[in-house]
Amino acid sequence: MRKVVLYIATSLDGYIASPDGSVEWLPTPPPNEDYGYGNFLATADATLQGRATYEQVLTLGDWPYPTLTNYVFTRRPPTEPAHPSVHFVTEDPVSFVSQLKQQEGNTIWLIGGSMLAAPLLAAGVVDELMLFIVPQLLGAGIPLWRAQPQPRPLVLLNQQAWPDGMALLHYQLPAQESQQAVGRSAQQ
Template identity: 70%
Template sequence: MRKVVFYIAASLDGFIASPDGSVDWLPAPPPGEDYGYADLLASVDTTLLGRTTYEQVLTFGEWPYSTLTNYVFTHNPPTATAHPSVEFVTEEPVEFVGKLRQEAGKAIWLIGGSTLAASLLTAGLVDEMMLFVVPHLLGDGIPLWRQQSHSQPVHLLRTHTWPDGMTLLHYNLASSA
């Protein structure tokens, strides 16, 4: 069974984006450092994104995940042509991801956003969480955590702190399916 990895950065006060959806507060990695991003990309062949997150990624320029299969969850698929590696999904995420995990392939990267992540976390479909805590207080914005219907134990796999203050908290989610 394929695993789902939630790899995401959040401000110290728990926001994944500014109130307007921007992520310009995220620091650029120091020279020669990528916070494990290349290792993550080598371990996955699929991404999961909510529509808002997808539209945010489009503002960064060229589509960065062209070598991966990308599923964007939305109730209203856009009429504009997307990158060939992007498929818009109107099916309920829990059902879709449950089936996707049964298919052959590498790990699946849950990019975000928080609404999509909340439904998959609640359903026990997220196997690992790699949370990068950014040493920045936003004060307001789009929260990482949406209300969960139940508590969920997690097991710390490792931590890593970089000299710039970026901290990785890497967890195994004990209640994953």
Template identity: 70%
Template structure:
């Protein structure tokens, strides 16, 4: 069965974007540093994105994941013709991801956002959480998590820190509910 990994950055106070949806506050990594991004991408072949996250990515320039199969969850059609690797999905995310995990392939990268991540977390469909804590306080914005129905234990797999203060918290989550 394929793994779903939420690989995401958050401010120290738990926001994944500014109130306007911007991620301009994310620091530019030091020259040559990618925080393990290339290694993570080497095992992935699909992405899951909510509509707002998709809009943020597509409006920031050239589509960055052309070699992946990209699933965007939305009840609205795209505003512009999406890249050929992008599919808009209006089905229930939980049912869709359950079926997707059963298909052959590599890691499924849950890019975000929290509106998509929360039901997948509640359903036990996220296998690992790779949380990059950025040493910044935003004070307000789009939260990492929406309301959860119940507490979930996490198993710490590893931590890593960089000289610029970036910290990776890599957790394994409980198996599907």
């Protein structure tokens, strides 16, 4: 079964974007440093994005994920043409991603945002969290975390810090009964 990894940068106070949705506060990596992004990207063959995240990515220049299959969840698919690798999804994210995990393939990268991540986390379809903590306090913005229906224990897989203050916390989310039930029903 494929795994879903929420791989995301957050400010130390838990924001993934400024109040206007921009990410200009994210630092430019030092020369010859990508904080392991290239290695992670080489493991993925699909992305999951909410509509706001997709629109933010579009402002950064050329489409950065042309070799991946990109699923953008939205209530209103745009009328303008998208990159051929982009597929707009209007169905329930939990059902869609649960089925996607059953297909052959590599890591599924949950890029964001928090409105998409929250129901996927609550349903137990996210397998790992890779949180890059940016050493900044934004004070306000779009929060990484949305309310969850119950506490979830995490298992620390790895941690790493860089001289510029960036830090990676890599966690595994133990399987929930609801996710295990989805997997069993998909196999029957």
